[in-house]
Amino acid sequence: MDKSSSQLNSENVVTFDSPNPIYAMAISAANPTTIAIGSYLEELNNRVELLSFSLDSHSLQLLPGLSFDHPYPPTKLLFHPSSAPPTNLLASSGDYLRLWEVKDASIDPVNVFNNSKSSEYCAPLTSFDWNELEPRRIGTSSIDTTCTIWDIEKGAVETQLIAHDKEVYDIAWGEAGVFASVSADGSVRIFDLRDKEHSTIIYESPTPDTPLLRLAWNKQDLRYMATILMDSSKIVILDIRSPAMPAAELQRHDASVNAIAWAPQSCRHICSAGDDGRALLWELPTVAGPNGIDPMLMYCSDAEINQLQWSGALSDWIAVALGNKMQMLKV
Numbered sequence: 001m002d003k004s005s006s007q008l009n010s011e012n013v014v015t016f017d018s019p020n021p022i023y024a025m026a027i028s029a030a031n032p033t034t035i036a037i038g039s040y041l042e043e044l045n046n047r048v049e050l051l052s053f054s055l056d057s058h059s060l061q062l063l064p065g066l067s068f069d070h071p072y073p074p075t076k077l078l079f080h081p082s083s084a085p086p087t088n089l090l091a092s093s094g095d096y097l098r099l100w101e102v103k104d105a106s107i108d109p110v111n112v113f114n115n116s117k118s119s120e121y122c123a124p125l126t127s128f129d130w131n132e133l134e135p136r137r138i139g140t141s142s143i144d145t146t147c148t149i150w151d152i153e154k155g156a157v158e159t160q161l162i163a164h165d166k167e168v169y170d171i172a173w174g175e176a177g178v179f180a181s182v183s184a185d186g187s188v189r190i191f192d193l194r195d196k197e198h199s200t201i202i203y204e205s206p207t208p209d210t211p212l213l214r215l216a217w218n219k220q221d222l223r224y225m226a227t228i229l230m231d232s233s234k235i236v237i238l239d240i241r242s243p244a245m246p247a248a249e250l251q252r253h254d255a256s257v258n259a260i261a262w263a264p265q266s267c268r269h270i271c272s273a274g275d276d277g278r279a280l281l282w283e284l285p286t287v288a289g290p291n292g293i294d295p296m297l298m299y300c301s302d303a304e305i306n307q308l309q310w311s312g313a314l315s316d317w318i319a320v321a322l323g324n325k326m327q328m329l330k331v
Contacts, residue, residue: 008279008299012330016051016060022321024048025309026077030087032313034063037326038074038092040306046070048077048092050102053328055314060328065105071095075125081132083313091152093125097140099152113140113150115157126169132219133176141168147181149193159196163189172217172225182212182227188238202243203236205229216260220267228257228272235260235272237284250282252295258305264312271318271331273305279320281331299329 016037024038033053039046050066053059072094080089089110090100099110116122123144131137136153147163150156164183171181177193186205192198202225205212211230218224224247225238235257239247255275263269273279280295299320307321318329 006296006298008297008329008331013299014053014058014060014328016326018324018326020047021324022326023307024074024077024092025307025319025321025326026079026090027309027311027319028079029081029312030079030083032311035319036077036079036090037321038070038077040073044071046073048074050107051326060326066102066107068100068107076127078128078130080135081130082135091128091130091138093128093140095122095124097125097128097138097150111152111155113155115148115160126167127171129171129173129179131173131176139171139173139179141171141181143167147171147179147191159193161191161196163191163199169211169213170215172215174217174222180215180217180225182215184211186210186212188212188215188225188227190240202240203227203238203246214260216262216270218262218267219264220262224267226260226262226270228260231256233257233274235270248284248293250293252280253278259308261308261310261318263315264310265315271308271310273308273320275304277301277303277305277322279305279308279318279329297331
């Protein structure tokens with residue numbers, strides 16, 4: 001990572017142009033040059049496509065035959081988190097949690113996970129997270145205030161919790177049986193599946209009822225999380241050992257932050273992206289200075305960045321989605 005330079009050069013940016021707006025993205029753990037993108041069309045008919053990322057030619061190409069129709073825009077996409085078989089699974093959320101099998105020349109539906117007692121209506125899923133330590137578990141978050149833990153091998157609900165007072169917008173696993181969620185009620189809560197009756201509130205937004213939109217749990221150091229507030233340009237870093245006060249607040253965006261991701265290989269680096277068209281890479285200091293923290297690297301685009309993913313296997317590369325473009329940024 002180049003400490004001396006603060007601006008990302010254009011030769012470190014690889015772009016794919018799609019006919020449709022892009023939101024959801026996923027990078028395969030088993031085949032890190034395989035990337036899934038989901039269209040964001042405000043209608044029933046949407047599409048998920050797989051791309052191949054060439055490290056040699058710095059190009060992104062559609063993989064022929066490896067695409068499928070998706071009902072509604074997928075709110076999130078994730079590949080199976082393990083690099084050991086069965087890694088050819090892709091999950092998506094939207095109206096339901098869906099599982100797909102990626103084959104050599106096609107992608108086939110495996111299962112639709114529906115916990116609705118009445119099949120007339122289902123509360124849309126805002127997000128989900130695949131448990132890296134227990135890959136049979138996927139946790140989903142919904143606008144109906146619940147989080148549902150699925151056993152995808154049994155195709156059944158392991159547990160469903162009323163997690164918040166309002167819509168739940170994001171969910172993230174920490175340990176095998178511990179997850180956290182954020183909500184329109186403005187709180188970050190941690191749940192332990194061994195004690196489902198209780199949750200721990202570790203943060204509440206300073207202005208009551210300011211929704212928290214996204215949550216990222218630092219997999220390299222589980223003491224730390226990051227969250228973002230609706231219509232806010234700051235990223236809040238939390239230390240779960242001292243829940244009353246944020247460990248840091250990162251405030252160098254000029255507009256709302258939309259996405260955050262911790263570095264897969266370092267506990268002190270985090271990336272953020274927002275409506276100002278910028279992706280900022282931060283190094284968290286052991287002690288914050290009086291004037292706050294400046295990002296160590298900045299990428300400026302000409303469109304709002306809606307989404308970002310940091311590749312676990314290609315830790316030098318961050319994927320961003322902006323308008324009809326998906327870009328790989330070499331950091």
